[in-house]
Amino acid sequence: MAVFSDEDKIKIFADLVRIKSVNDHETTVATYLQRLLADHGIKATLMPSSPTRSNLVAEIGTQGPVLGVSGHMDVVTPGDLDQWDTDPFELTERQGQLYGRGATDMKSGLAAMVIAMIEIEAAQTLTTGRIRLMATVAEEIGETGSQLFYEQGTMQDVDALLIGEPSGYNIAFAHKGSIDVRIDSAGKTAHSSMPEQGYNALDPLIEVLYQAKHAFHESDRHSELLGDLVFNTTIVNGGNQVNSIPATATAEINIRSIPEFDNATAIALLQKLVEQQNATGAQLTLTVFMSQNPVAAPRDSKLSDLAAEVGATYAGAPIPKVAIPAVTDASNLLKDKPHDFPFIMFGPGNMTPHQVNECVDKQMYLDFIHLYERLFVAYFN
Secondary structure, eight states: OOSOOHHHHHHHHHHHHHSOOBSSOHHHHHHHHHHHHHHTTOOEEEEEEETTEEEEEEEEOSSSOEEEEEEEOOBOOOOOGGGOSSOTTSOEEETTEEESTTTTTTHHHHHHHHHHHHHHHHHTOOOSOEEEEEEESOTTTTOHHHHHHHHTTTTTTEEEEEEOOSOSSOEEEEEOOEEEEEEEEEOBOOBTTOGGGSBOTHHHHHHHHHHHHHHHHTOOOOBTTTBSOEEEEEEEEEOSSTTBOOSEEEEEEEEEOBTTBOHHHHHHHHHHHHHHHHTTTOOEEEEEEEEEOOEEOOSSOHHHHHHHHHHHHHHSSOOOEEEESSOOTHHHHTTTOOTTOOEEEOOSOOSOTTSTTOEEEHHHHHHHHHHHHHHHHHTTO
16 A cells, blocks of 8 residues: 555655755755655665755665665755746646746655655565665755765665656766866956056956867867767956956856766866966966766666666656756766666656746656656566
């Protein structure tokens, strides 16, 4: 007999959405899930990284290989609340859709995995193997939670990994990497009528950005799986008065890397351009504040094949296996794993992450709970 009714499953999901874990306060989410799991005889442990941020790890099963399942507990800001049709922190049903911040990205997937584990444990259907939940902090900015799991060895004995990010009825097995870079430029202020008395901090910075744009965009390095590397300057700041030479300037850059043009190569190219400007008198400093590698797992594996087979019964159609441009916690969790390590991203959701009126299909959320129950158990049989 099932532990939870559909109403219970919606309530758990709603409780998670109600927690305002906007780039922080994941400890509140982790504590809620810890209590929920404990109520059903499953031990879960908090792994604090700060007073308000804690990873959560829980496991069912007693022996055999380990299937890792993971999801993040943070959400992005809802932005302008006046643009929302509903309260973003109250899960609201309208015409079969459930609206709220994190509805798709990714509290529906997180709730579905936890509920599935509780149902499996109650039914005692997992006769061999172990399922390990790794719920992470700070996925949206920095991915420090998954890095902590990596550093603490939580992934060492894991044999396959599923991340419940919003794929809908698609299975992702590969994704681009992501690099966040800041370049600071120091100059000397002067009156704009006498620029020779100062040094314009913007000039060498603009030159680096121009050269980098062309170097990356004109590269012949291409991935048949993931396409081209993507380079974007996203933030530029400099100066404080129109008739004064700026003494400081800063730019931030995001790069979406591919295996053929990996993170180390991209960072080295930028550093070379910075050093060229510094050799002519500039004072540029390059800082990499996030570097997540691209992931390219096998398209076909026991895990992906089984997920496609089980998923098709709910989708009513074959499940495509795809590569995606976004990055996930897999970049950290799969460090040191071989190239043939089984990984998929498969979870309820759609194309509304980070958007106003983010939502998920109610039936898809409920179906993914059953899907996970079947998939997790079948993986070991």
